[in-house]
Amino acid sequence: MTELVQHDSAILVHFVLKLEDGSTAESTRANGKPALFRLGDGSLSAGLEAELIGLKAGDKHAFTLTPENAFGIASPDMIQYFSRRDFVQAGEPEIGAIMLFTGMDGSEMPGVIREISGDSITVDFNHPLAGQSIHFDIDVLEIDPVLETNHANPVG
Structure with a gap:
């Protein structure tokens, strides 16, 4: 298991996304199911990945991203x-x-x-949160968690 979140880490997190008006857009805590993210696979914005790099399991991190760094500008x-x-x-x-x-x-x-x-x-077809600044509250639960699927893990 890796100690710190890196550019290619998989991380298990709980998160709350809040809009500028303070309303909650999404929360994994609400349904009790954490989310699994893989950095570097293109699913997360570069701004969000930059905030996650260097965190370790157990860390709590709160930050706000501008639309450009979150879900983009509405087009x-x-x-x-x-x-x-x-x-x-x-x-x-x-x-x-x-x-x-x-x-x-x-x-x-x-x-x-x-x-x-x-x-x-x-x-x-814009992302529903495009054009908005988003406040993130993230709890890192695990880094590179062992998943239930059987697949080879490269050593090195």
Whole structure:
């Protein structure tokens, strides 16, 4: 087991994400299930990874990231307009609902229904927390935890 979080560490953490108004956006403590992150796999922002590097198991760390370093800036290019007939099989969408959309390459992407006006439905593909400063409260539980899956661990 590694002592400090490094650029390629897997870490088991509890976290609370709060918005600028103090409301909680997400909390692993609420459901009692910690999250597993792998640094360096592209799933975390560089700003978040930088805050985690050097922490050790048992550390508690609170910090705030700007939108650029958290979930990015909301982009108008990520807002798209659909026709109501595009939703025939999915059912009637509701404002605020998050739905999965399949891209041309077959990948799935979540989108938030922002507006329904007549036959036009506005879908926002920005991350729901894009454009917001986020306050993180993180408790590092384990570094490079032993997982239940069987896989070879390289030595070195």
